Amino acid sequence: MEKVHIKKGDTVCVLSGKDKGKKGKVIKVFPRKKKAIVEGVNMATKHQKPTANMPQGGIMGVELPIYTSKLMIVCSKCNKPTRVGHAILADGSKVRVCKKCKEVLDR
Incomplete structure (x- = not known):
């Protein structure tokens, strides 16, 4: 199994890219891909069709995975x-x- 230096629940800072300097909490880690999903970082727009749960549908923001090499843990x-x-x-x-x-x- 691949090893990464971050875990779910860690607070991290983004080192490079369009979200440089942003801080957020790690929601999920994908060790094999060496990526993680961070709350409020690397957002993309998703067009949601109307469903029973969300009758109006609409355009939503979704977090996409980011490489763990671009993340650094923030000490509490x-x-x-x-x-x-x-x-x-x-x-x-x-x-x-x-x-x-x-x-x-x-x-």
Whole structure:
């Protein structure tokens, strides 16, 4: 299985592209494609036909996947985009840590 440095629920910052500098929460991660869907980032318009749930239809905004290489995790303590490091805790579990302030990123 492919490995990516972000997980569902992380707050990330976009490094490049049309949405550069935007921050959002990761909704879904696709490790094999190395992509993720971020809330409010990489929006596209979708023309929705009227259905029973949405009787009027209309034009809706939909988030599209973005490459994880363009994303950087925002540390909750120092509130800055940071690279991800790894540390082993006393109980033997491996966790992700902020490279700037050494704060544990995993909940």
